Amino acid sequence: MIFSRHLQSLIDALRALPGVGPRSAQRMAFHILERDREGGQDLVRALTAALDNVSQCGQCRMLSDEPLCGVCRSDRRDAGLICVVESPADVMAIEQATDYSGRYFVLMGHLSPLDGIGPEELGLELLEQRLASGEVRELILATNPTVEGEATASYLMDLARSCQVRASRIAHGVPIGGELEYVDGGTLSHAFQGRLEIK
């Protein structure tokens, strides 16, 4: 590197971010060093603070600054409902789009035996404790409609049943506002199998 070793290291470090290729890493590095050093300092501070302070909620495994996240601490959230999702991004999406007022359980993945990800890696003993407590009325399965997500949902349904807790699966089908013609075959097939009688 005939110009700057530190510039090259910065470009390499930015490339580790998801969705950032060589060109955009270069553009980001130049932007920070030429025009937005203050923004670069902000990013250092925010990243350091997040790495030092954000860990997982001890009850639901959501990312949290505290030992228990805000949802688990709140007595305005229905402890009788637990919605299981694969990732923190799913929690954010549900919080933003729905008025769901129960609690969560974040798997941080899905069952994937070939990758060595079993019930233990997903923290399912934590979930089982909550189901066994007698406090939970319904387990809402909101894992992704993929092969792994469905397999995980099926495993969780059995877990709920063994604890005598009702399980439900969020509906899948043609997206609202979507056009049939552009929906993928799997979704369309799912929408037909899951059709509801009109009364």
Add this chain to the structure above:
Amino acid sequence: MIFSRHLQSLIDALRALPGVGPRSAQRMAFHILERDREGGQDLVRALTAALDNVSQCGQCRMLSDEPLCGVCRSDRRDAGLICVVESPADVMAIEQATDYSGRYFVLMGHLSPLDGIGPEELGLELLEQRLASGEVRELILATNPTVEGEATASYLMDLARSCQVRASRIAHGVPIGGELEYVDGGTLSHAFQGRLEIK
């Protein structure tokens, strides 16, 4: 923010990067905190080192770890040629794609009187000193083929002339491998005006 204030601050700081919207900032923050804390620490280190050590070359204004960049220090680069570009990314592109072996001058922008960017903001007194030294044979104008880039090139051509240095402009036209039909009108018009006789 019912989950994590530090997570939200990290998302906000990532959004300041060019080309990063709310969804990708969220994806990056989750990626770092869930799966790549080591990569996050690397980014903190690289960013801190770059902010502390990278500044501009005192001669050509390229980003550099040293008072003079590698190109300006090298006696294997022809000091009789200076290529003027708008940004460090242009220098990188030229270094990667061509065998240009002269030196550079990086404007870090272009003339833009309405934004208060005149010759002083572009460091042109530095360039004028080099042109006046008698060492420079040719000033190669590689500013962008935009209105501002052309105006800047025109100003620099006058500057070179006043120092009795020959100026040249890199060629613009239909990109090699490009199809006429997909080239924008301005480029096509430029390619016609700049046509060369076949001998």
